[in-house]
Amino acid sequence: MIRFLIKGILRDKNRSLLPVVIVSIGVLLTVFLSGYIRGVMGDMIDLTARFQTGHLKVMSKAYADNQDQMPNDLALVDLSRLLQELKQDNPKYDWKPRIHFGGLVDVPGPGGETRSQGPGTGLAFDLLSPGSSEIDRLNIQNSLVRGALPATPGEALLSEDFAQKLGVQPGETITFFGSTMNGAMAFRNFTVSGTVKFGSAAMDRGTLIADLGDAQDMLDMDNSAGEIVGYHNAGAYEDEDARSLAAHFNKNHADGDEFEPVMQTLGQQNNMGAMLQYTDHMAAIFVGIFVFAMSLVLWNTGLLGGLRRYQEFGIRLALGESKGAIYRSLFTEAVIIGLLGSIAGTTFGVLFCFLLQKYGIDISSVMQDSSMMYPNRLRARMSLDLFVIGFIPGLFSMVLGNLLAGIGIYKRETAQLFKELEV
Amino acid sequence: MKKYIVWIFFLAGSYSTSGQSTPDARLIISRIDENMSSRNRVILSDMIIHGRRNERILTAKTYAAGDNRSMTEYLAPEREEGTKMLKLEDRLWIYSPASDRTIQISGHLLKQSVMGSDLSYEDMMEDRKMTAIYDAQVIRNEQISGRDCWVLELNAKVPDVAYEKRVVWVDKIRYVPLQEELYAKSGQMLKKTTLSEVKQIQGRWFPTRINYKDMLKQGEGTDYIIREVAFDTDIPDYIFTKAVLTK
Amino acid sequence: MKLAFQLAYRNLLGAGLRTWLNVGVLSFAFVIIIFYNGWIDGWNQQARRDSIAWQYGFGQLQVATFDPFDPFSITDAHAALPAEDDHLTPVLLRLGTLYPQGRTMSIVVKGIDVNQTVVDLPTSALTASKSDLPAIIGEQMALASHLKTGDEVLLRWRDIHGTFDAATVTIAGVFPNQVPGIDKGQIWVPLKKLQDMTLMPDEATYFIADANFQHTEIAGWKYRSQEDLLYEINNIIKMKKMGGSVMYLLLLAIALLAIFDTQVLSVFRRQKEIGTYISLGMTRQQVVGLFTVEGAMTSIFAAVLGALYGTPLLGWIAHTGIAVPMNSQDLGIPIADRMYPVFGLGLILATLMLVVISATIVSFLPSRKIAKMDPVQALKGKIQ
Structure with a gap:
């Protein structure tokens, strides 16, 4: 019976192709939009993850307690061993050490004496290794205002406003003065390779970006770093995965020492948990309404599809098929069409979402002035429910529409349906 | 870093007398001055910084003349070697050989706490005489480490002082301060200094170990140990010029 | 057709x-x-x-030398307004150091009129508190300092002459919010209290304007309109x-x-x-x-x-x-x-x-x- 119906569906293009295509498109839209809306609503969380929290972050316990003060004296030591362990145990994540530091940026005049100076905040990460994921992650290339990215050790970037305040041009030398991990004085000269714009006044006012190696050297932090951030290779934050990973890591490293490494998830930092919850909640409402709207559209499709087949039902009744049999075949056909459409739509929808999550659409070229702290890529966010969500409009409402239309079979007299058959 | 600057300046600062303190206290303070101050001094010191993780020892040689000129050169550890700090009146320069740069700490930076610490350079650069800014009186007698002491209470008589009240324990025989407590207006103790290992050097009694402790913070504070000290030597004037920094 | x-x-x-x-x-x-x-x-x-x-109201009248992104500017940024204006809510900013559990945190102490209604800050919690020096903090600050409602913590600040003072602050409330500008690295205390503590009677660092505020030039003060203050956010939007x-x-x-x-x-x-x-x-x-x-x-x-x-x-x-x-x-x-x-x-x-x-x-x-x-x-x- 089903095979017969499938044959029928396949051979009658109007019964098959069009509804399947429409259902697929509808399902695709539902799935894609659901993933996309999560991405758009999470863009600020995404930014926080990129700049501050990572999807996961490893710090020493003491450092974590005082994070706001950038306490590098409490930084992680034995970095290479820790990094190796993280990479080995959690290859799903990209692990990157970073150092935040504070101090004075001083510009020398002709005689080597202070020409201008200002307090600055430093951020150090892997800038120099070829193809470093951090450059793309922090959107540095697009945020360059003048000059170029550092290409050799000893080069650094300044925020544009800071450079202007200090009166420094790319190519000039500045001295950073701060304190080392051990509390001693830290000095280092940097050549300003370029300037960047963050788009956040607080950061634009006084930020220095240096390569991790330079900062380690300057701050006497050989083989140490303030933090190691981890980013899921698939691009989006996975709360459950991150939680279990962090719990596992923390259990392994719980030795009661105040400098033991601790791993925190995005949700556990900066009050992002509440933010995540809020976003998830909002996204769920959005997705719910959208699924409902799409259900209505496809229900309508099903209904109209059923209505237009009254002639056919008339003939079939005339040929002696029972109303029940016709109704059942209508139902089965709707299920088959709904399933085919939903599967196709879900497949493509999920695929698009995945691509949009991983790569994103770079919109920085469309923006007049790009800067680091603005969302510069449109991204979707994958989640498991995307695999099932499309079936609600695609299968259930489609079938429901058909079934509603089919009620007409019972209502109408055979003669009447037959009459509609007039050729 | 900021901690040892404080101590160098603490030693540079003098308790010399002026103003209307109580006769007793004034006498005591002038005796301290007699004992401790000198035209100039050269000090070789070790600074022990008790970090949360480790302990570091910094060795430095300080040349100080009068109350407001001093130059410190760091000798060890290797990383610090050659770093110099020059203080002239209310100005402060720091030189690092690694970057071959002299940086002036000035303006707001002088006023503010530096690099998130709770000490400002301004704090450390108080040049005024104690008796010019405080009224002093002996409030009681007390023993510290087995030595009889007068306990002096110093209350600010001008508004622009960092600490409203200081309490100093002075050795009755040697005229050496053995302990000092610094208080906030509310009476909250902020800092405590303990001076010990008092030795006779060139006819003066001089504490050679000083522990400096911020009472609001955890930790053991910082120890300052004077290994060698010479008073009234010939310090060439160029030592207190910026040119010395880059030499 | x-x-x-x-x-x-x-x-x-x-x-x-x-x-x-x-x-x-x-x-x-x-x-x-x-x-x-x-x-x-x-x-x-x-x-x-x-x-x-939470933060900007309908604009802010700031002491001309005040720069919200330069904490150094806070020291000198305080003044009394020549004439009182009912449409302005004063806020006084001072630098301070907080010592939660023996740790040191450099913070900004913000004094605000406890009866204000121009921003959503729950200043009524300050009035309700029986403590001598109550403070409210944002949830980010609470997280960073490990402080919660009812906790006591030592605060050290300097008065107008630079003299150190210290007192115990009681956390009268922690407010959830999404505005880092009123949360991170700061505590909110009653304005009168802060003015007394710092010997700066009637002084403020900035005023938050309400909807009916009419701006006229005042020497030594600069007015930043709501849109001006929102510039960055507007850009992100x-x-x-x-x-x-x-x-x-x-x-x-x-x-x-x-x-x-x-x-x-x-x-x-x-x-x-x-x-x-x-x-x-x-x-x-x-x-x-x-x-x-x-x-x-x-x-x-x-x-x-x-x-x-x-x-x-x-x-x-x-x-x-x-x-x-x-x-x-x-x-x-x-x-x-x-x-x-x-x-x-x-x-x-x-x-x-x-x-x-x-x-x-x-x-x-x-x-x-x-x-x-x-x-x-x-x-x-x-x-x-």
């Missing part, structure tokens, strides 16, 4: 239920598009609204609009899918009718026109229907907002979180235009098939 409109109108009305189903679905899609975009706009503007409600526009197109796609679907079925179902039109002398193009107009008219009906129920519905939502239940246990001061969609007239008109125009195009596409029909076969209702 007039005939086409009349016919289309009659056909649509004549089709009864089927038309209304389509119109209903389309109008729903229409309302949803506007609702969605309003919501996304509302979401984007949340930061803007929060910043106004502009950037985020991009993400919203993609959403808009996707939503439009549903509406069009509904029209397209209906139209394909109409052309298929109404072949006899098409044949009749042609045999009555209409050109094929005219029939195509008729069907296109029908589709377009469906969208206009949808717009009218949508406006009928959408306007009051969306108006109500925009007014009351949508409560977003937040899990805010032990955060101290509960604050209802509401999400307010923003429905701009531009958005509504643009949506209307876009839906009608694209509906016309989408209606036209399936109708082109008519031009290829054999009228005789069509008249017979033979499927082609």
Whole structure:
């Protein structure tokens, strides 16, 4: 019976192709939009993850307690061993050490004496290794205002406003003065390779970006770093995965020492948990309404599809098929069409979402002035429910529409349906 | 870093007398001055910084003349070697050989706490005489480490002082301060200094170990140990010029 | 053409239920598009609204030397206003050091009038507290300092002369918020208290203006308007609009899918009718026109229907907002979180235009098939 119906569906293009295509498109839209809306609503969380929290972050316990003060004296030591362990145990994540530091940026005049100076905040990460994921992650290339990215050790970037305040041009030398991990004085000269714009006044006012190696050297932090951030290779934050990973890591490293490494998830930092919850909640409402709207559209499709087949039902009744049999075949056909459409739509929808999550659409070229702290890529966010969500409009409402239309079979007299058959 | 600057300046600062303190206290303070101050001094010191993780020892040689000129050169550890700090009146320069740069700490930076610490350079650069800014009186007698002491209470008589009240324990025989407590207006103790290992050097009694402790913070504070000290030597004037920094 | 409109109108009305189903679905899609975009706009503007409600008010009158991004400027940025203004709420900023559990935190102490209503800061908690020096802190600060309501912590500050002072602060409340500018690295205390503590009677660092404040130049003070203060946030919103526009197109796609679907079925179902039109002398193009107009008219009906129920519905939502239940246990001061969609007239008109125009195009596409029909076969209702 089903095979017969499938044959029928396949051979009658109007019964098959069009509804399947429409259902697929509808399902695709539902799935894609659901993933996309999560991405758009999470863009600020995404930014926080990129700049501050990572999807996961490893710090020493003491450092974590005082994070706001950038306490590098409490930084992680034995970095290479820790990094190796993280990479080995959690290859799903990209692990990157970073150092935040504070101090004075001083510009020398002709005689080597202070020409201008200002307090600055430093951020150090892997800038120099070829193809470093951090450059793309922090959107540095697009945020360059003048000059170029550092290409050799000893080069650094300044925020544009800071450079202007200090009166420094790319190519000039500045001295950073701060304190080392051990509390001693830290000095280092940097050549300003370029300037960047963050788009956040607080950061634009006084930020220095240096390569991790330079900062380690300057701050006497050989083989140490303030933090190691981890980013899921698939691009989006996975709360459950991150939680279990962090719990596992923390259990392994719980030795009661105040400098033991601790791993925190995005949700556990900066009050992002509440933010995540809020976003998830909002996204769920959005997705719910959208699924409902799409259900209505496809229900309508099903209904109209059923209505237009009254002639056919008339003939079939005339040929002696029972109303029940016709109704059942209508139902089965709707299920088959709904399933085919939903599967196709879900497949493509999920695929698009995945691509949009991983790569994103770079919109920085469309923006007049790009800067680091603005969302510069449109991204979707994958989640498991995307695999099932499309079936609600695609299968259930489609079938429901058909079934509603089919009620007409019972209502109408055979003669009447037959009459509609007039050729 | 900021901690040892404080101590160098603490030693540079003098308790010399002026103003209307109580006769007793004034006498005591002038005796301290007699004992401790000198035209100039050269000090070789070790600074022990008790970090949360480790302990570091910094060795430095300080040349100080009068109350407001001093130059410190760091000798060890290797990383610090050659770093110099020059203080002239209310100005402060720091030189690092690694970057071959002299940086002036000035303006707001002088006023503010530096690099998130709770000490400002301004704090450390108080040049005024104690008796010019405080009224002093002996409030009681007390023993510290087995030595009889007068306990002096110093209350600010001008508004622009960092600490409203200081309490100093002075050795009755040697005229050496053995302990000092610094208080906030509310009476909250902020800092405590303990001076010990008092030795006779060139006819003066001089504490050679000083522990400096911020009472609001955890930790053991910082120890300052004077290994060698010479008073009234010939310090060439160029030592207190910026040119010395880059030499 | 007039005939086409009349016919289309009659056909649509004549089709009864089927038309209304389509119109209903389309109008729903229409309302949803506007609702969605309003919501996304509302979401984007949340930061803007929060910043106004919590931090900026209707502008700020600041001591000229005050630079919010330079903590060094705070030391000297304090002054008394020559004349009092009922529309200004004073805030005094001082640097301080907090010692939670023996740790050291450099913070900004902010004194604010406890009876103020210009910002959402729950300053009533300061009045309610019996402690000598109560303070309220944001949840980020609470997290960073490990402080909670009822905790006592030592604060050290310097008075106007630079003399150190220290006292115990009692945390009178922790408020959840989304505005880092009033949360991170700072505590809020009663203004009078802070003025007394620092010997700065009647002085302030800035004033928050209310809606009725009229600015006139005052020497030594600078006025920063609300828009001026929101510059950065406005920029981010502009950037985020991009993400919203993609959403808009996707939503439009549903509406069009509904029209397209209906139209394909109409052309298929109404072949006899098409044949009749042609045999009555209409050109094929005219029939195509008729069907296109029908589709377009469906969208206009949808717009009218949508406006009928959408306007009051969306108006109500925009007014009351949508409560977003937040899990805010032990955060101290509960604050209802509401999400307010923003429905701009531009958005509504643009949506209307876009839906009608694209509906016309989408209606036209399936109708082109008519031009290829054999009228005789069509008249017979033979499927082609």
